[in-house]
Every structure is written in structure tokens, then in C-alpha cells.
Amino acid sequence: MTADMSAMSSAMSSPTKSEFDEKATGQAGLGFDEEKDHVDKEKTSSEPSSPSPQVQVLLKDEPHARVPLDSTPLEHAHEPLPPAAEAVVDPILRSALATEIENAEPAMGIVLSPIRQTLLCAAMTLTYFIGAASGASVIFIIPAMSKDLGVSTLAAQWVASAQSLAWGCGLLFAGRLADMYSRKFLFLLGLSITLVFTLISGAIPNLIGICIVRALAGLGTAIATPASFGICGVTFRTEPTRTVAFAVLGMGNPIGGTVGMILGGIMASIGEHGWRLLFYVLGGLCVIPIAVGFLVIPSDKHYVATRNPNQNKQIDWLGGFLVTAGVCLLAFSLTQSGIADDGWKTPYIPALLALSVILLVSFVFWEAFAERRTSIPPVAKLSLFTRNKGQGSVVLLMLFFIWIGTNGTFSLISLFYQEYQQVSPIRTTLYVVPAPIVGVLASIIVIYLVPRVRAPFLLATAGLLTGICAMIYAVEPEGLTYWAAEFIGLICLPFGPDMTTAIGSIIISNLCDDDEQSVMGALLQTTIQVGQAIGLCVASLIEQNVSQSTGSILQGLRTSFFATMALSWITIPLALIFLGNMGFAQEVRRKDSSSKAARPHF
Known part of the structure; x- marks a missing residue:
């Protein structure tokens, strides 16, 4: 067995980059013993070596001996082997593996054509563009809207606030669902919701109805936005493409804000009912990322190698409720303080602010408890911070x-x-x-x-x-x-x-x-x-x-x-x-x- 282990250590001490790339990309998927045979046969056909039966028995059922697609393996090179294997495996083998890992490059991820990369990045950016354009443009139509609907300007401001409130409230829970299930599906679902309720906004004849459907449109944006960030994060892995992708993603807000201000000013000046046309234009814009995203976002099966096959898919409903309600009440109280006639002197505003703080603090304690004491995966692990x-x-x-x-x-x-x-x-x-x-x-x-x-x-x-x-x-x-x-x-x-x-x-x-x-x-x-x-x-x-x-x-x-x-x-x-x-x-x-x-x- 000593001779077998020495041969294995010698084979692993100087791996070629192409051999490691093959393993790192998941194409080979070899365990330790299969990998040893593979390398030994390439190095010398005259001295074939078989792994010892003990090592085969100990390691043949170790699924974690495979290298995932997006790994940076050095960080786990010194984690302990199973006790039985530790007594058998020569320490030189571990040193050789650590050297191989340390000198290797990170996996490249999914390879897309330049055109497809450009279209995918554009579709993700349009999500942020539409959210920013909606918020900026609606502000400029408030005077015309309030006059047409016969309500005060302060009351009409809730059309803009409803969308931004819903957008901010649903983000965290939607992001967790996207990571657990399908980013592509939630991206398309969120934008489809935004499309439908934005178009409906232009036909509603009263303020309360408009505020409700604007909130639903904002919820759709909240579902799509974190999914778009996640798609960029797992798709663009190499530089400079990764930096370019996130920089372009960041352009969505300023470009959307600029276009939104101009668009809102134009629609407000068209005529008595011109403000309604704004919602039809914004809804039409949603069609573009939906169509492009459907065609160019890789299907979820392409990301299987980067996902944890044993991922716990339970939903943290309590954490989702606490963070959603807490953020919603916080944003509502802050927004309403600038709209209400008496501002912070209005009794319910400080009360809602205090309630939002209680909910958010409860969310933090619950997430800590869920991460350490339960099997439920928290909405946001506190270890992230x-x-x-x-x-x-x-x-x-x-x-x-x-x-x-x-x-x-x-x-x-x-x-x-x-x-x-x-x-x-x-x-x-x-x-x-x-x-x-x-x-x-x-x-x-x-x-x-x-x-x-x-x-x-x-x-x-x-x-x-x-x-x-x-x-x-x-x-x-x-x-x-x-x-x-x-x-x-x-x-x-x-x-x-x-x-x-x-x-x-x-x-x-x-x-x-x-x-x-x-x-x-x-x-x-x-x-x-x-x-x-x-x-x-x-x-x-x-x-x-x-x-x-x-x-x-x-x-x-x-x-x-x-x-x-x-x-x-x-x-x-x-x-x-x-x-x-x-x-x-x-x-x-x-x-x-x-x-x-x-x-x-x-």
C-alpha cells in the first residue's frame, strides 16, 4: 500500500493546467482514485499503478471529491478528511493537492457569444431603467393628474409613492426565492406583472385604483430586480466582462431617471389626459426585456453545476413577513411624513415608524435563530454581514x-x-x-x-x-x-x-x-x-x-x-x-x- 500511495503522490505533485481545467469545469468529474489512474496513464504507460483497495473503499462514495464549476478551491484544501481516510491517505498527497489548487485559475463559468452577452446585459439593465424611469416620470405628471382627477397635489403624490414603496418592500423575499428556485422565471414573471399593471394604470378613473395598481406594478419590479442582479452575478465570471456587466447594470438608474424626467414633462404638456399615455409607454417598454430575456437568458439547467444539489428549499415565511412588513412601514412613515399636512405631528406616523423598527429588530433576531437553531434557510443569513x-x-x-x-x-x-x-x-x-x-x-x-x-x-x-x-x-x-x-x-x-x-x-x-x-x-x-x-x-x-x-x-x-x-x-x-x-x-x-x-x- 505504501508503494501505491507513493505512486499516487508522485502523480499528483505536478499536474498540468489542462488536467485541472478539465476537472474544474466538471467535465471529468473524477474522484481521487479515478483521477490518479487518469494521470498515471498519461505520465507513463509502462508503469501503470492501481490505487489501493482501502483507499477505493474509503473514497469511492465521497461526492464532495468533485470540483464544482465556480470553485476557488484553495480555501478548503486543509479541511479534514473522514477519520478513516485520514489514517490511510499519505500527507504528501494532501500537500500535492493543495499545491495544485493554489496554482489553478478559477473556473470560467457559462460561455456565451459576445452578441448574447450584450443582449443579456441590456435586458438586465432595462429592469433598473424601467424602475427609475417610472419613478422619475410620474413625479412630473402629478400636477396634471391631480387636476384631471380632482384631487389635491399631495394626495396625487401617492401614485409615485405607492410604486416605490412596493418596490422596496418586496426585494429581499423575492431575492431569496430567485436564489432558491429559478432566476429566469422570476425575472420574466416580475416584468410581466409590471407590464400588465402599468398598462392598467392608464385606464383607471380614480386615485385609489391607480395607487393600488401602481403598487402591484412596483411589486413586479421588486420580483424582477434581484433576479437580474443574480443572473449577472452567476453568468459573467471573468474580467473585464464582469466589471463591464455591473457597470452597465448601474447605468440603468441614471439613464432611466433622465429619460423619465423628459418623458414625464412631455406627457404632462400634451393635454388634459396626456398623463395617461405615460403608463402605456412605460408598459410598452417592459415588452423589450421580457422578449430579449426569454431568448438569451440561459435556462436553469445550465446553472446546475453551480448550485448546491442538496440545497434546502424550505421558505422562511416568518422572516419574509417581518422584513417585508418592517421595510414597508418604515418607508411608508418616512414618505407620509413629507406628505401629511402636520408632518411628524400626525399621530399615526411616529407610531408606524416605531412599529417598523420593532419588526425589523425582530427580523434580525429571528434570522439569527433560524440560521443557528433550525433547518429553515433564513431570508438573509446574518453571516453575510x-x-x-x-x-x-x-x-x-x-x-x-x-x-x-x-x-x-x-x-x-x-x-x-x-x-x-x-x-x-x-x-x-x-x-x-x-x-x-x-x-x-x-x-x-x-x-x-x-x-x-x-x-x-x-x-x-x-x-x-x-x-x-x-x-x-x-x-x-x-x-x-x-x-x-x-x-x-x-x-x-x-x-x-x-x-x-x-x-x-x-x-x-x-x-x-x-x-x-x-x-x-x-x-x-x-x-x-x-x-x-x-x-x-x-x-x-x-x-x-x-x-x-x-x-x-x-x-x-x-x-x-x-x-x-x-x-x-x-x-x-x-x-x-x-x-x-x-x-x-x-x-x-x-x-x-x-x-x-x-x-x-x-
């Missing part, structure tokens, strides 16, 4: 603060022009259009900078630029021209949210296993949605209180701009202190993996 010394949590925290600062600043800019300078909505749109346009350029710049500049410096610079925009509006002398200050500020504004979202998406995806991609994409989008709601609430609350106490709307705006500046700049120490040792974003890898679905076992 501690990987790589909490790098994923820091990225999410940065997204939270940068979107608070961005959305708060953007809402204040709208008030600055419409309330302080008494500018029409259309002219306000023209003033702020440079921001989303530059946002598209920022996403493109990410493709060039990510492989050349370390992630902490990119993230810190992005946050700095967004804060500079708020600072310019806060200190701008009265009477200064638009081009001298405000235009420069609007150019700086989008770098924070758009670059942080694109880079954060790459980092978050790299820290996840395949069966966690969609839920982490959902967590990222939920963080953005909550940050946007809080940013709007904080900015309006400070502006109203200061304006009332000083009697000067300009003073209220300036104080609020300073607040959003500070919130944006919180991302700078987060990036430089807590992510200071991080290298390039695309090189971030999970260091504490324990997932059998995405990592090999020896």
Missing part, C-alpha cells in the same frame, strides 16, 4: 449614506429652483438634466478605473464629489449665475451614487456564493431604497424647521445642504479606514467561505 471582516456591511453602509445625501440634495435642489427662485417645473428639469447625464458617464468611467485604482480611493473620491455639490449650493452667494456654481455642482453630484453603486455591486457579488447572488442584490437595492426615503425625509424636515424658525427659505435650504453634505462625506472615512486594505474591486474574494454549493471539498 461578517464576511471578509465585514467588508460587505461597510459597502452597504456606504451605499446607505451616499443615497441619503444624494436624494436629500436632489430634493433640495428642486426646492431651490421652484420655491426659492420660482422657476417652472420644466425649466427646473432643464437645470438638473446635467446630473443624470454625467451619471451615465460616471458608470462608464468605472469600467476604466476599477482595474486601475484601488476600490477605497474610488469610493472615497465618489463620496467627496457628491458632498461638494451640496456644499456649492450651501455657500453659493446670491445672484451668482447658474454656470458659475450650480452647473459645476450638478456635474459632481452623480459620481457618489453611481460609482458607489457600480463598484459596490462588484464587491458584493464577489463576496457571495452562487445561491446568494439574488438575495444580496436585493439587499443592496433595499439599502438604496431606504436611503433614498430617509434622505428625502431628513432634507425636508431640516429645511421646514429652519425656514419656519428663521423666516427665510434660503437659510433653511442652506442648512439642509450642509446636512446632506455631511451625510455624503461619511462615506470617506468608511472607505479609507474600514476598507483601507482592500485592493481592486474585481479582485475581492470571499475568504471565509463554507458553502458546499460554491466551494470544493477534499
Whole structure:
């Protein structure tokens, strides 16, 4: 047996890259003993060697001796073998295996043609585009809608709020379902729901009905969005394609926001019922990603090699209820505080806010209990937040603060022009259009900078630029021209949210296993949605209180701009202190993996 083990160790000590690639891609699927025969026969046909009967008996039924498609095997090279095998297998064999694994390259994943890659990425991006376009465009038709329906402008704002609330509330649970079952199916299902209820929105004759169907349309977007993130995460595995895919995915928000503002302004100016045409246009846009996605997204059988065959598919209904209800009430109370006549003095608003906090805290405790004490897979494992010394949590925290600062600043800019300078909505749109346009350029710049500049410096610079925009509006002398200050500020504004979202998406995806991609994409989008709601609430609350106490709307705006500046700049120490040792974003890898679905076992 000693002679047999020595021959096996010699055969494994110097594997060729092609041999490992064959195993890593799952084409060979050889266990230890079969693999040994395969290599020995190639090395010398004159000295055939058979594995010892003891090793055959011990290892022939070990399914975890196969290398999954998306593995990075080094992390598990030193995990213990079964006790019986440990006594038989020569230690030299383990050393040889570790050397082979360490020198190997990660698996390449599914190979698609360039045209199919482009179409798939475009379909995923359109999901974010449609969500952003819906939110931005509906805001501009509110005055025309309120007049046509005979309701107040404040009441009509719920048409926009209903969609964004439903979108934010259903993300996490939908992401978990996408990871467990079929991302392609949920992507198509979500967009189909959005298509149907967006078209119905244009025909509803009353405000309550429109709000209900807009909420259902937002729920469809919530189902499709995390699935699209997960599809990108498990399909695009090699660089620079992966960076390009997530950068393009990040373009959906700024492009959608720009097109939405223009589209909403056009539809509002058509005539008395022109606002209804907006919903037909938005619904028609949904047809494109549905058709393209149906044709180009690989079917689920192509991802079988990257999924855990023993994945527990129980549904955490309690966790899903707690997080959905908690996020929904949180977003509702924050949104309603800016719509209700008495704001936070309205009794039910702080009560709902407190209830939302209780539900979210209960969700955290339940998820910890479910992960450690039950067989139910939690909606979001709390261990997700501690990987790589909490790098994923820091990225999410940065997204939270940068979107608070961005959305708060953007809402204040709208008030600055419409309330302080008494500018029409259309002219306000023209003033702020440079921001989303530059946002598209920022996403493109990410493709060039990510492989050349370390992630902490990119993230810190992005946050700095967004804060500079708020600072310019806060200190701008009265009477200064638009081009001298405000235009420069609007150019700086989008770098924070758009670059942080694109880079954060790459980092978050790299820290996840395949069966966690969609839920982490959902967590990222939920963080953005909550940050946007809080940013709007904080900015309006400070502006109203200061304006009332000083009697000067300009003073209220300036104080609020300073607040959003500070919130944006919180991302700078987060990036430089807590992510200071991080290298390039695309090189971030999970260091504490324990997932059998995405990592090999020896």
C-alpha cells in the first residue's frame, strides 16, 4: 500500500493546467482514485499503478471529491478528511493537492457569444431603467393628474409613492426565492406583472385604483430586480466582462431617471389626459426585456453545476413577513411624513415608524435563530454581514449614506429652483438634466478605473464629489449665475451614487456564493431604497424647521445642504479606514467561505 500511495503522490505533485481545467469545469468529474489512474496513464504507460483497495473503499462514495464549476478551491484544501481516510491517505498527497489548487485559475463559468452577452446585459439593465424611469416620470405628471382627477397635489403624490414603496418592500423575499428556485422565471414573471399593471394604470378613473395598481406594478419590479442582479452575478465570471456587466447594470438608474424626467414633462404638456399615455409607454417598454430575456437568458439547467444539489428549499415565511412588513412601514412613515399636512405631528406616523423598527429588530433576531437553531434557510443569513471582516456591511453602509445625501440634495435642489427662485417645473428639469447625464458617464468611467485604482480611493473620491455639490449650493452667494456654481455642482453630484453603486455591486457579488447572488442584490437595492426615503425625509424636515424658525427659505435650504453634505462625506472615512486594505474591486474574494454549493471539498 505504501508503494501505491507513493505512486499516487508522485502523480499528483505536478499536474498540468489542462488536467485541472478539465476537472474544474466538471467535465471529468473524477474522484481521487479515478483521477490518479487518469494521470498515471498519461505520465507513463509502462508503469501503470492501481490505487489501493482501502483507499477505493474509503473514497469511492465521497461526492464532495468533485470540483464544482465556480470553485476557488484553495480555501478548503486543509479541511479534514473522514477519520478513516485520514489514517490511510499519505500527507504528501494532501500537500500535492493543495499545491495544485493554489496554482489553478478559477473556473470560467457559462460561455456565451459576445452578441448574447450584450443582449443579456441590456435586458438586465432595462429592469433598473424601467424602475427609475417610472419613478422619475410620474413625479412630473402629478400636477396634471391631480387636476384631471380632482384631487389635491399631495394626495396625487401617492401614485409615485405607492410604486416605490412596493418596490422596496418586496426585494429581499423575492431575492431569496430567485436564489432558491429559478432566476429566469422570476425575472420574466416580475416584468410581466409590471407590464400588465402599468398598462392598467392608464385606464383607471380614480386615485385609489391607480395607487393600488401602481403598487402591484412596483411589486413586479421588486420580483424582477434581484433576479437580474443574480443572473449577472452567476453568468459573467471573468474580467473585464464582469466589471463591464455591473457597470452597465448601474447605468440603468441614471439613464432611466433622465429619460423619465423628459418623458414625464412631455406627457404632462400634451393635454388634459396626456398623463395617461405615460403608463402605456412605460408598459410598452417592459415588452423589450421580457422578449430579449426569454431568448438569451440561459435556462436553469445550465446553472446546475453551480448550485448546491442538496440545497434546502424550505421558505422562511416568518422572516419574509417581518422584513417585508418592517421595510414597508418604515418607508411608508418616512414618505407620509413629507406628505401629511402636520408632518411628524400626525399621530399615526411616529407610531408606524416605531412599529417598523420593532419588526425589523425582530427580523434580525429571528434570522439569527433560524440560521443557528433550525433547518429553515433564513431570508438573509446574518453571516453575510461578517464576511471578509465585514467588508460587505461597510459597502452597504456606504451605499446607505451616499443615497441619503444624494436624494436629500436632489430634493433640495428642486426646492431651490421652484420655491426659492420660482422657476417652472420644466425649466427646473432643464437645470438638473446635467446630473443624470454625467451619471451615465460616471458608470462608464468605472469600467476604466476599477482595474486601475484601488476600490477605497474610488469610493472615497465618489463620496467627496457628491458632498461638494451640496456644499456649492450651501455657500453659493446670491445672484451668482447658474454656470458659475450650480452647473459645476450638478456635474459632481452623480459620481457618489453611481460609482458607489457600480463598484459596490462588484464587491458584493464577489463576496457571495452562487445561491446568494439574488438575495444580496436585493439587499443592496433595499439599502438604496431606504436611503433614498430617509434622505428625502431628513432634507425636508431640516429645511421646514429652519425656514419656519428663521423666516427665510434660503437659510433653511442652506442648512439642509450642509446636512446632506455631511451625510455624503461619511462615506470617506468608511472607505479609507474600514476598507483601507482592500485592493481592486474585481479582485475581492470571499475568504471565509463554507458553502458546499460554491466551494470544493477534499
